[in-house]
Amino acid sequence: MAISSQQFWQTLASSGLIAVTFCDHLKSQFEASGGGEAKAVASFLINQGVITKYQSRILLSGQAVPFNYGDYQLLDQVTTGPLSGCLRAVHLPTAHEVILGFLADGTAQTWQNTHNRVARFRAVSSPFFVRVYATEDLGQYRFVTFENAQLLGFKEISETTQFPTEDVARLGWQLAMAVQSVHEAGVTHGCISIDSIGIDEKSGHLSLFRDARQEDLLPSHLEESGAELRKADYLAPELAAAGAQPTVQTDIYAIGCCLYELACGQAPFSGSTISEKMQLHATQPLTALANAAVSEPLKQLITYMMAKNPSTRFQSVADVLGKLKLLLGDQVPTTSREVPSTEQAYQSVLAANATAPAVATPTASTSVSTAPASVPVAQPSAPQVSIVTDEPAEVDEQGNPIPKRPVSYTPKPPLLKNPFLYVGIGFVAILIFVGLSLMGGGNEVANKDPDNQTSSSENTNGKNDGEGTKGENPTGEGTDSETTSQDEVLGNQILIADDGTTPWASPTTGEPLSLEWCPPGAQLFISFRPASFSENEIADPTFQSLGPAFNSLMDQFQATAGFKLGEIDQLLVSMLSNDDAFPRTCVVIRLVEDLRADDIVEKWGDVAVEESDAGNIYSVDPWTMLIPKDTKSLFVMGDREDIDELVITGGNAPPVLRSMNMLRSVSDRDRHFTLLCVPGFLSTDLLQDSHQFYFGDPKRLRQPLEWLIGDGAEAISFSLHADDVMYMESRFVAGLTDQGDLLKDFVERLNEIPDSIEQFMIALNPPPYWARLAYRYHTMIRALVDQMRSGKENKLPVINFAVPLHATPNLIAGAELAIASEPGAAITVVTPTAMTPTNMDELLAYKSSVDIPQQDLEFAVKDIEDDIKESLPDLDFPFAIKIIGNDLRTDGITRNQAIRDYKATDVSLKEILTGLVLKANPDATEGPADPAQKLIWVIGPDPDDDSRQIILLTTRKAAETKEYELPSVFKTEE
DSSP states (O other): OOOOHHHHHHHHHHHTSSOHHHHHHHHHHHHHTTOOOHHHHHHHHHHTTSSOHHHHHHHHHTOOOOOEETTEEEEEEOOSSTTTTOEEEEETTTTEEEEEEEOSOOOHHHHHHHHHHHHHHTTOOOTTBOOEEEEEEOSSBEEEEEEOOOEEOHHHHOSSOOOOHHHHHHHHHHHHHHHHHHHHTTOOOOOOOGGGEEEETTTOOEEEOOOTTSOOOOGGGOOSSHHHHHHGGGOOGGGGSTTOOOOHHHHHHHHHHHHHHHHHSSOSOOOSSHHHHHHHHHHOOOTGGGGSSSOHHHHHHHHHHTOSSTTTSOSSHHHHHHHHHHHHGGGOOOOOOOOOTTHHHHHHHHHHTOOOOOOOOOOTTSOOBSSOOOOOOSSOOOOOOOOOSOSOSOBOTTSOBOOOOOBOOOOOOOOOSOGGGGGHHHHTHHHHHHHHHHHTOSSOOOOSOOOOOOOOOOOOTTOOOSOSSTTOOSSOOSOOSOOOOOOGGGTTOOOOOOOSSSOOOOSOOOOOOOOTTOOTTOOEEEEEOHHHHHTSTTHHHHHHHTHHHHHHHHHHHHHHHTSOGGGEEEEEEEEEOBTBSOOEEEEEEEESSOOOHHHHHHTTOSOOEEEOSSEEEEEETTEEEEEETTOSSEEEEEOHHHHHHHHHHTTOOOOOOHHHHHHHHTOOTTSSEEEEEOHHHIIIIITOTTOOBTTBOTHHHHHHHHHHHOSSEEEEEEEEEESSEEEEEEEEEESSBOHHHHHHHHHHHHHHHHHHHHHHHHHHOOOHHHHHHHHHHHHHHHHHHHTOEEEEETTEEEEEEEEETTHHHHHHHHHHHHHTOOOOTTTOOOOOOOOOOOSHHHHHHOEEEEEEEEEEHHHHHHHHHHHHHHHOTTOOSOOOEEEOHHHHHHTTOOTTOEEEEEEEEEEEHHHHHHHHHHHHSSSOOSSTTSTTOOEEEEEEEETTEEEEEEEEEEEHHHHHHTTOOOOGGGOOOO
16 A cells, blocks of 8 residues: 655654654655655655655565664665665664675574685685674664675576687686685685676676575575575585585686586586485586587696595696686686775774674574565665765664764874965865866866956945844854954954854755766765855856966867856866876856757857757867756766766766765755865865875975865865855764764864964065065964854854955955965975985885874885885885785784774884884784794895795794794894
8 A cells, every 4th residue: 555755754764774854854855856656755755866766665564674783774785696685774883884684593593604714704805805894783674795796697697608719718817816816814614506696787797605604505404495505506515425514626627617617507416305416417528518609728727626436626726727727818807896985984883893603592582684675676776875864873762863883083183284275175175176177177277367356346245243143153042242353354343143153044045956967976076056145246256266266267168168257156076086187177157148059059169969869069178068958058068988977867866975965955056166075085185195286286285175174074075155255064974983082183283383384484584565464374273263164053063254354355365376386495394304215125214193093004014105105206216115915914913903002103104013013913022032032024025026025924833934034123032
């Protein structure tokens, strides 16, 4: 029976997917747009990115099914490939998507066995293996978490499983690579079958799944019918013996069975019972293989892998790989795979929570459910990305979020190289990004100055008599007739009679930003409303204060787009990662005037046009333009590949990270300027070292921005609005950090800025034409900081400012001039920089610092290597730090050994490395010279290029075998 729209809203409010207050807000939006039945509500929420299609089906069924399981929220049901029957979910604290496999058997012994298997397979890491993460015991529910692999089974990609030689060899090589990684971790797979293999939907690579909930495949464990009977098609003959267990050779036999099926289109042997199949495995020749349409060398390889006598088979998977490599020649597949940006954060959380489960038989009052109920799905649908609008995974009886346990973090230390730039995000850096974005890059900036347009706007001193709602105290409490006198620099203006702590009231009350016609994959969005901003008296002085480089970019943009800024209602800029090149840019332009498509195209002159399902596409060098169908006064500028994506999506708002959507949902479309981004995008994409900007080295902005934003923010927003006052606002979504800690640390950093700016301006020794502004700049910033208010709104940290309008151009001008200036060399106060090392010995003596609260060894090594490379970009000899995984595994050490509470300040690299291996050693030792110190570092040949000498993390035993020279610190007394 269909439910009503009211029942749908009630079910959503009680589901835990979003906060009750936000649910009410969405309901008001929906009803204001015309309302409708329950299905219309579901479609509205899907289009808004609030729920997924899977979640909507559950809600529409009216079932009271939970979506939140501890820190995980269900997104979708997996209906294809080896993971079919599992559920896709997002880990809320880190936004990392995973697969959940719920246990069908709730007994204590089954749970303990599952936990033990997870512990064994957790160490397996391969581009061709679905990673096993952890067990989760929630009392009523128990499940295993796996890597979020999106796989298709062989039967789902082809009517027959019969493949040509090239495909069988390629898939066989990937399967063998996966199994080798299992064996290198010291375990056997034990469950290899054609049904445990899937093909990645995106890359086309094979992935092997090991369901840690499942016991090893043995004849005695299988039932005589259905899928259980089919599993016997991959069992080596020796497994029929009493007490037999999987071995390396039985795994190799199973690989051979899979390749046989790919080559022949059928399983090796028939048989109606398990005993019949096992008898055939032991006695029957591989008759169908002789007639398979594959090469003779491949047939011979499969025959050896499926030899009846295990001693006749290949004795290691490495031998199999060697033969397959000969068959593939130069067609060996790549061995890399893209790792989600959230992977490291998720692994860190798992390491922090890594404790054995408390195993106890469930009591009568605590039943263990096998899995959450689900709604039958008639037709499988593509996985949807969940856009959740509030962080907490659980709510109390009143619908209020239950706060999560905070995770401590260490803020970055202050950077003193250019303290002025700590305010760059607020006054010029972000606005410069607008110009750079609109031009699609920053590698070349026009040097010619635009025509100067002087403005003689009168200084109104930003008068505000406190009437109206602009900038009022939002609560109306704690106010009286007393006024607060401002700093002299601000003209002794009375901004607001307030209580000194409550955040300023927003001057706008618009709808949240809509991301329609933005391409998928963007990690930075900028909304700018030039026509509205141009009406304000502060517009011309502000544009002039941004300097000639910015204005030159804007002139170029207006010439290409065909419209002046005053004719544009909104510029909505998206920036997308573009590997090492400058990020790709896509701009949605909404015009003030109601223009038809022909009127817009007329501005571009004689341009080539082609039709598409979404609208006409035009080439206006260097851009591709799209004018969507059935729209007026709207067009899109971007790279061709992004325009093609928009044609596919039909302009629907793209899925974005949950944290980004939380900020988008509380944004205000009416603000003159809004930036929404993932902080890491600024560092790793926009401001990476290979990009050139008019102000020089990207580090001049990147390092201060990283310091200002800190480590704890998962997404940030920044907005400006000019009215009677200049209103500025920044919001954050915390990742692993407690929201309160994040806000506190950010406020502390802001308060450090004015004093640092004073010292920087003295060191800058500014030229006479702006010296007066430079030496007063720190007092202006102090006045700004004094106007700062902080708190929480919609459960998110918020910081805002309200300053007199006339002060804005000076704030921006000071920032822009300092960005473009270099401190005087004779008076710059900086810490002396050590000379760049010229050899490995000097590098090992190079002093650095490290602070690792908790991290895996592999990630810790990568961070140390990256820090050295960033600090010493001009090294003229090879430098790398590599973990020799095979050496470690021989001594029972894994690459993901946990490093906890390791801190070293201003010590040599060799001391850092020595301390690291002491922390990662499986057993506590008396020091590096202790024979029990298995894990060591040495200088040795690069495994990938033995002509290079690099730093290797290996073991004492392996170093002795390979005759590496031990560093003196590890040498034992004789």
